[in-house]
Amino acid sequence: MTPKKRIAIFGSTGSIGTQALEVIAANADKFSVEVLTAQNNADLLIKQAQYFTPNCVVIGNESKYQYVKDALAATPVKVFAGEDALEEVAGMDCYDMMVAAVVGFAGLKPTLRAIESGKAIGLANKETLVVAGDIVMRKAIEKRVPIIPIDSEHSAIFQCLVGEGRNKIEKIILTASGGPFFGKKPNFLVNVKRDHALQHPNWSMGAKITIDSATLMNKGLEMIEAKWLFNLQADQIQVVIHPQSIIHSMVQFEDGSIKAQMGLPDMKLPIQYALSFPNRIANNFPRYDFKKVQTLNFDEPDLRTFRNLALAIEALNKGGNLPCILNAANEIAVYAFLKNRIGFLDMTALVEKAMSKVPFIQNPTLEEYFDSDAEARNYTASLIDL
Ligand code: NAD
Numbered sequence: 433m434t435p436k437k438r439i440a441i442f443g444s445t446g447s448i449g450t451q452a453l454e455v456i457a458a459n460a461d462k463f464s465v466e467v468l469t470a471q472n473n474a475d476l477l478i479k480q481a482q483y484f485t486p487n488c489v490v491i492g493n494e495s496k497y498q499y500v501k502d503a504l505a506a507t508p509v510k511v512f513a514g515e516d517a518l519e520e521v522a523g524m525d526c527y528d529m530m531v532a533a534v535v536g537f538a539g540l541k542p543t544l545r546a547i548e549s550g551k552a553i554g555l556a557n558k559e560t561l562v563v564a565g566d567i568v569m570r571k572a573i574e575k576r577v578p579i580i581p582i583d584s585e586h587s588a589i590f591q592c593l594v595g596e597g598r599n600k601i602e603k604i605i606l607t608a609s610g611g612p613f614f615g616k617k618p619n620f621l622v623n624v625k626r627d628h629a630l631q632h633p634n635w636s637m638g639a640k641i642t643i644d645s646a647t648l649m650n651k652g653l654e655m656i657e658a659k660w661l662f663n664l665q666a667d668q669i670q671v672v673i674h675p676q677s678i679i680h681s682m683v684q685f686e687d688g689s690i691k692a693q694m695g696l697p698d699m700k701l702p703i704q705y706a707l708s709f710p711n712r713i714a715n716n717f718p719r720y721d722f723k724k725v726q727t728l729n730f731d732e733p734d735l736r737t738f739r740n741l742a743l744a745i746e747a748l749n750k751g752g753n754l755p756c757i758l759n760a761a762n763e764i765a766v767y768a769f770l771k772n773r774i775g776f777l778d779m780t781a782l783v784e785k786a787m788s789k790v791p792f793i794q795n796p797t798l799e800e801y802f803d804s805d806a807e808a809r810n811y812t813a814s815l816i817d818l
C-alpha cells in the first residue's frame with residue numbers, strides 16, 4: 433500500500449480550506465492532515481484539529497493563542513501563533529504537500545518557505561503569483577517542486593496540458609462567469625452595495641474573491657497567474673465571458689485545436705485533482721447533465737465598464753512591480769468596500785491611483801516586492817482615511 437500523502441492546509445478555515453478538508457475526509461486512506469492554519473476563526477480551527485489530529489496548528493491572531501492551546505491541551509496537537517510561526521511551520525518536515533489557501537499577499541511568505549523546503553504546492557492563493565510570480569516560479573524550478581493549480585481555470589488548463597509534452601500553446605482562453613453584474617453599466621455599478629456584490633451567480637467563495645469576481649479584478653489576477661504558471665506572453669492569454677461556468681478554461685495549440693475542461697462549478701474537483709495528481713479519484717460529486725444546461729454562451733468582456741480588468745491587463749503587459757502594486761491597492765480597496773467605506777467604482781479609482789503613484793521597478797528583488805506592497809497599501813489607505 434502506498435503511504436498516505438501528508439497535507440498541510442494553510443487557510444484551513446476558509447472556503448477552499450474547508451472544501452480541501454472535505455476531500456481529505458472522504459479519502460482518509462490516501463491523505464492525512466498534518467498542519468492546519470487560520471487567522472481568526474479559532475473555534476473552527478479547534479474543531480478541525482480535534483477531528484483530524486494534525487501534527488500542529490497555527491492561529492495567526494496571537495491574542496487567540498491561549499484559547500486554542502487550552503482547547504487542544506488534551507490532544508497531541510502542537511499549537512503556534514503569529515505570522516512568523518506560519519512561515520516556520522511551512523518549513524517543517526512533517527508534511528509533503530501544502531494547500532496554499534490563505535487569501536491575499538499574506539500567502540506569499542509561507543508558500544515561498546514551503547517551496548524552499550521542497551514541498552509540493554497545491555496553489556489556490558493566486559495573489560502569490562500575481563505579486564512575485566517570477567521569483568516563486570524560479571524557486572520552484574530550482575527546487576524541482578511541482579506547483580499544481582487549484583484555481584478552477586488554471587486547473588482546467590493544467591488538465592488540458594496533460595499528455596501534451598512539449599507541444600506549443602498558441603493561446604489559452606480563460607473563461608469568466610462575468611459575475612453578478614454582467615451586462616451592467618457604470619450608472620448601475622456606482623450604486624452597488626456590499627451585499628449585492630457578495631452574491632455570486634455560480635460559485636460560493638470567500639468575501640475577497642467574491643468581490644474580485646464582481647469587479648472582474650479576479651479575472652485580471654488570473655491572467656497574471658496564468659502567465660507565470662504556464663510561461664506565457666501576455667498576448668497569449670484571452671478572456672471570454674461564459675456565464676454558465678461549465679467550461680472552466682481552454683488551451684488552443686499550434687494546430688488550432690482547442691481542448692476544454694468541463695464540469696459543474698464545484699471547487700472540490702480542482703482541489704481533489706491537485707491532491708491526487710497525476711491520478712484521478714472516483715467521487716460522487718454532481719455531474720454536468722447536457723439535458724439540463726443545453727446552451728453555453730460566450731461573450732467579450734466589457735473592459736470599459738469593468739476597468740479593473742483593463743488595469744490588470746496593463747499590469748500584465750508592463751510587468752515589474754506593477755502587478756504587486758495593483759494587488760496591494762486592490763486588497764485595501766476591497767476590504768474598504770466590504771466595510772461599506774467606499775463605493776463599488778471607487779475600488780477601481782484607488783487601484784488606478786496607486787498604480788500611477790508607487791514608483792515602477794522593472795526587475796524587483798523580493799525585498800522590493802515587499803516594499804512596493806507596503807507602499808501601495810499605505811498610499812491607498814491614506815486616500816480613504818483608513
Ligand atoms: P477565505 O477568506 O474563505 O479564507 C481565507 C483563509 O485564509 C482563512 O482560513 C483565513 O483564516 C486565512 N487568512 C486570512 N487572512 C490571513 C492572514 N493575514 N494570514 C494568514 N491567514 C489568513 O478565502 P477563500 O475564498 O478560501 O480563498 C483563498 C484563496 O484561494 C484566495 O487567494 C482566493 O483567490 C483563492 N481561490 C478561492 C476560490 C474559492 O472558490 N473560494 C477559487 C479559486 C481561488
Ligand code: MG
Nearest residue numbers: 583584585654
Ligand atoms: Mg478562478
